[in-house]
Amino acid sequence: MKNLTLINICLSFFALAVAQTPAPDQNKRILLYGGIAHLGNGEVIENSLIILEGGKILTIEDASNIRIDISDAEYHDVIGKHVYPGFILPNTTLGLADIDAVRATKDFDEVGEFNPHIRSIIAYNTDSPVIPTVRTNGVLIGQITPRGGMVSGTSSLVEFDAWNYEDALYKEDDAIHVNWPEKRISFVEHDHKKNHDDEYEKDLSEIKSFFNRAKSYVKSSGKKTDLALEAMKGVFTGSKQLFFHVRTVKGIKSAVLFAKKLNLDNFVLVGADDAWRVADFLAENEVPVVLNRIHRLPMRKNEDVDVAYKTPKILQDAGVLFCLDYEGDMERMGARNLPFTAGTSVAYGLSKEEALMSITLNAAKILKVDNSLGSLEEGKDATLIVSEGDALDVMSNNISLAFIRGKKLELNNHQIDLFNKYKKRHKEFSEEE
Amino acid sequence: MLRQVYYDAFIRAKEYDKDWVAWRKLSASQKKEGKMPRKDLDLDCLLEILKDEREITCHSYRQSEINMLMQVADSMGFTLNTFTHILEGYKVAEKIKAHGAGASTFSDWWAYKYEVNDAIPHNGALLNDMGIVTAFNSDDAEMARRLNQEAAKAVKYGGASEEDAWKFITLNPAKLLHIEDKTGSLKKGKDADLVLWSGHPMSVYSVVEQTYVDGRLYYSLSLDRENRLRNAKERNRLTQKMLSEKKAGKKTQKIKKERSFIFHCDDESYSF
Numbered sequence: 249m250k251n252l253t254l255i256n257i258c259l260s261f262f263a264l265a266v267a268q269t270p271a272p273d274q275n276k277r278i279l280l281y282g283g284i285a286h287l288g289n290g291e292v293i294e295n296s297l298i299i300l301e302g303g304k305i306l307t308i309e310d311a312s313n314i315r316i317d318i319s320d321a322e323y324h325d326v327i328g329k330h331v332y333p334g335f336i337l338p339n340t341t342l343g344l345a346d347i348d349a350v351r352a353t354k355d356f357d358e359v360g361e362f363n364p365h366i367r368s369i370i371a372y373n374t375d376s377p378v379i380p381t382v383r384t385n386g387v388l389i390g391q392i393t394p395r396g397g398m399v400s401g402t403s404s405l406v407e408f409d410a411w412n413y414e415d416a417l418y419k420e421d422d423a424i425h426v427n428w429p430e431k432r433i434s435f436v437e438h439d440h441k442k443n444h445d446d447e448y449e450k451d452l453s454e455i456k457s458f459f460n461r462a463k464s465y466v467k468s469s470g471k472k473t474d475l476a477l478e479a480m481k482g483v484f485t486g487s488k489q490l491f492f493h494v495r496t497v498k499g500i501k502s503a504v505l506f507a508k509k510l511n512l513d514n515f516v517l518v519g520a521d522d523a524w525r526v527a528d529f530l531a532e533n534e535v536p537v538v539l540n541r542i543h544r545l546p547m548r549k550n551e552d553v554d555v556a557y558k559t560p561k562i563l564q565d566a567g568v569l570f571c572l573d574y575e576g577d578m579e580r581m582g583a584r585n586l587p588f589t590a591g592t593s594v595a596y597g598l599s600k601e602e603a604l605m606s607i608t609l610n611a612a613k614i615l616k617v618d619n620s621l622g623s624l625e626e627g628k629d630a631t632l633i634v635s636e637g638d639a640l641d642v643m644s645n646n647i648s649l650a651f652i653r654g655k656k657l658e659l660n661n662h663q664i665d666l667f668n669k670y671k672k673r674h675k676e677f678s679e680e681e
Numbered sequence: 682m683l684r685q686v687y688y689d690a691f692i693r694a695k696e697y698d699k700d701w702v703a704w705r706k707l708s709a710s711q712k713k714e715g716k717m718p719r720k721d722l723d724l725d726c727l728l729e730i731l732k733d734e735r736e737i738t739c740h741s742y743r744q745s746e747i748n749m750l751m752q753v754a755d756s757m758g759f760t761l762n763t764f765t766h767i768l769e770g771y772k773v774a775e776k777i778k779a780h781g782a783g784a785s786t787f788s789d790w791w792a793y794k795y796e797v798n799d800a801i802p803h804n805g806a807l808l809n810d811m812g813i814v815t816a817f818n819s820d821d822a823e824m825a826r827r828l829n830q831e832a833a834k835a836v837k838y839g840g841a842s843e844e845d846a847w848k849f850i851t852l853n854p855a856k857l858l859h860i861e862d863k864t865g866s867l868k869k870g871k872d873a874d875l876v877l878w879s880g881h882p883m884s885v886y887s888v889v890e891q892t893y894v895d896g897r898l899y900y901s902l903s904l905d906r907e908n909r910l911r912n913a914k915e916r917n918r919l920t921q922k923m924l925s926e927k928k929a930g931k932k933t934q935k936i937k938k939e940r941s942f943i944f945h946c947d948d949e950s951y952s953f
Contacts, residue, residue, distance in 0.1 A: 348793040378792055545823050545943075550916070552909060553826075577821075581792040588830060591885035641885050642833035643843070663791075667803040667839070670771050674811060677775050 267375045268661065270409050274630070274654030277301050279318055282311060282327030283634060288608035288623035290601045298331060300630035303653035308624050324649060326634050332604065333623050334388030334631040334652065335587055336611035338538045339491070339518050339573040342390050342580045343372040343379060343406070357396035362458055364424045365479035366401030368394040369417065374410045378580050380661035383408045385584040386633045386647050388657075389418060391615060393425055393491075398455050400425040402479060402488070405615060407631070407652045419617055423489040423516070424480065428506075429455060430499030452502075459510060483512065489616065490515040491538070495547070497522045504535055516614055519575070521547050524559045527566035536614045537563065537570040539606075542589050544576065554596060560606060561597030571611035591640035603640060630654040683746065687753045694727035695757075736762035736859070738785075742796045744772040751780045763857045765818060768800035771807040783814040783857045788834040790820075805849060806839020816854040822943050833883040843883065872896075 278300040285296035285308060297311035299321075344356035355371040372392050388408050394401035402421045410416030429451035462480035465471060482488030492503040494517055507515045517523070519540040523530060530537060542556045552558070563570045572590055574583045590603040598606070612622025620629050631652050637644025650657040700718040707715060729735035737754075741747050741764045754761050761782040764770060768791070770777060770784050777784065786808065791800035809815040817832060819825040828850045835846040855865025864874045873896035880887035892900040927933055 346792060347795055347798070350795050377798075543823060543827065578790065578793055581790070584789075588885050592827075592830075595879075595886050595888050642830055643836045643883055645837060663801040663803070666771075666799060666801050667807070670774075670807060671803075674774060674807060677811075 267377065268380045268409075268658045270374075270411050270415070271652070271655035271657050274300065274303050274651075274656075277306075277321040278630070278651070278654065278656075279316065279321045279323045280326050280331060280634065280649075281316070281323065282325060283329050283331040285331045285624055286333075286601065286604055287625065288333040288604060289625070290605060292601065295327075296331065298624065298632075300651065300654045303630055303655070305624060305626055305628050305630050305632075308626055324634070326649070329648070330635045330637065330639055331624065332386065332633050332635065332639055333608040333621070334633055334650070335386045335607045336571070336615070336622065337382070337387050337390040337574065337583055337586055337607075338571060338611055338615060339393045339403075339575055340390050340579065340583055341393060341395060342382060342583055343374065343376045343392055344368060344394070345580060346373070346376050346378060348578065348580075356394050358394065358401065361397045361454075362399045362476055363394070363397055363401045364399045364462075365475040366394055367404065367421060368392045368401055369404035369406070369413050369420065372404075372406060372413045372416060374412055374416050376580075377662050379408050380658075381581065381663055382584045383650065383657065384647055384659050384661055384664070385587060385645055386635065386639050386650070387583060387586055388631055388633070388650060388652055389621060390583075391422065395425075396427075398427055398429065398451065399458065399476075400427060400493075403491070405617060409652050409655065409657050418621075419615070421482070421488060422615060423491045424483055425491045425493060425518070426455070426503075428492045428494040428499055428503040430494060430496050430502070456506070459506075463510065483514070486514055488514070491518045492516070493518045495519050495521045495540075497525050500526055501529065504529075504533055508533070518573070521556070523568070523570070524555065524562040527562050527568055530563070531567040535568070537568055538573050538611075538614060539563070539570050541574045541576050541579075542572060542593060543585070557592055558596040560593035560603070564598060564602055569610060569613060570606060571614050572606045587640050587645060588642055591642075594640070600638075600640065684749050684753065687750065690727055691731065691753065691757045694724045694731060697721060697724040698728050698731075730759055731757060733759060738763045738765055740765050741767045742769060742794075742800075744769040748773050748776060751776060751782070755780060766820075767808075768797050768804060770813075771801065771804045772799075774808050774811040774813065777808070778811050778813050783816070783853075784808045785816040785818045785854065785857060787820065788817050788831040789838070802834055802838035804839070805835045806841040806846075809835070809839075809841055809845055809849070814853050814856050815849055816857055817849045818854075829878075829882050829887070830885055833885075836883070847883065 280298040283296050283298065285293040285298065287293065293308070293310055295311050297307065297309055297314055297316060298305065299307040341356040345354040347353045356368065358366045369392060389405060390408060391403050391405050393403040403423050403425060404417060405419040405422050406416040407418050429448055431448050462477045463484060465474060465477040466481050466484045483490050490507065490512060492507070492515060494500050494503050500517060500520060500522060503517065516536045516538060518538040520537045521540055523537050523539065539559060542559060544556045546553060546555045560570065572586065574586050574589065586607055590607045593606065594600050594603045609618060609622035612618040621631060624632060633639065633647050634649035635644070636646040636648055639645045639647065647659060650659060697718065704718055726735065730737060739750060739761055747764060747767065747770060750761065760780065763783045763785050764777065765785045767784045767786050770786060786804050787800070788805065789802035791797050805815050805817060817828065817835070819828055819831065824831065832846045832850045835841040835849055836843055852861060852865040855861040864872045867875070873893055875893040876889055877891040878887045879890050888902065889900065890902045891898065
């Protein structure tokens, strides 16, 4: 037995050095007792009892007046700690690239303008060393999204704990992503999108004609197979969502009116920096928004310096369904800051629970997985985190437990390993002195 | 690998100095017959480093290059003032401490170049624990305005005390810039450069309510609110005026687009 333990320790150490080992399926009832449960739907249970079974949330209720049987269960005392649904990261290239400056590690931008049939999930690297550094801050689900061209390709939803891309899949081919043509205004930031200034009219007519072709392709039968147009089918039958990446008022309105004209109602705006200017229009048309990283500068010189920080509050007040993403410079390694962007929106008007919704339930609603994810509710997936303190604030975000469908995750990463290694070395130095 | 480049430069500077020292010793008549050494601005500058008349800030990532430059400096008899970025500084912290340099690092950036693969968000705290004067830099126009949140990361990741982490963006950078006698902490006699926060200064929930520079109110949240309203009104008035003039058939002109650009350290090719 002793030998076995030793072997186990060696094996797990080896595994840590390579990459985090995906957790085995939940085989035992798990009890979380006494935590401050932030449900993700705006409600809070100050003293909660949460029971996880078979990868689902079996029970979540006020623990004050309950006697529980903890035999045969893995028991966790989380008194005074904070429990949240796992944070959801939409519109990300996490796993599609490791190092920004090393081209060979990047696989999110295919050649060509119209690539709806390109499926990002194929390139998703479950062993990317960046992923474990993101989930240690509480981000457990991502929408792996291709970039580039006018129709970038098809995204998929994944869980951040898996052996391979099939194992990672949560919702396969959930949406097609379109970079809607728009004229640049005085953008001050670098932009991965094509500069459409010169070819704006041409691009607009090309993309419209592409959609028209797709629509008639879907209607007709007996035509030769066209993979690109075939991939568009789901958009018209409703099985896939359409994500319009767009920034300006003009672009937003033009994309929304175009989608309406095609009788589509399964579409979402991504980026939408100008959403605050047209909040009422978005609310009236019930258009959901994946808001571009709010830690950014204003797009125009005459805008308020804090315009991005306060956009969530403006959308909330107008009744727009929105969630937050982290697209832009350093978006993969920076994605671990997603909860802190939500926290920043609290300083600019949102309540803490509303801010939480923008990275949990609202994200799940927009990605159409809210029947199983996004909030701590009985029957939903046991995909949740426990933080020693408030997880939306930097100093107190300290994730001590994380589960994906009841599977308990290793909360380690390459960086923590290096920290421990050198902390020990430094300690030896100070002891010598 | 760059070691020889540095040695080559500093050795040339030393020999250049020797030539000048020898030249200055010559008498007027000897100078008339001899040849004055060639003035070299590059070497003059390197000489200032060797004579401790010029501070060095060195962009650095990996432990090997940090280690190498300290060896060059030690053997040439000068001290580096600050290593910036210094992402693998934690791997050679005891050597940096011994050499006497300071550190200004990123809070949590990594994975953007191959050579920053081992950059860790615990770096600042580890360097600080070693007794090195440590600061956080932003290198980003947006992040610069949230340095308070960046400081908090030293607490979160590396377990630095809140007081130490706060020094990463106040007193410690002032020390590295040699202006700590004037600013960087609230102390009798120092400049009145102050910030009033709505809550804990390292919390994402806090905002700046007032700032003072040299004792003058530089920013005020409440004043700013009023000014925004005033500006919006004025903007609207001007727009309406232009529209009515246009309606009245007055001459119009095309909109002139203003370019704005955020400069980065590698934007030297930008042309106006």
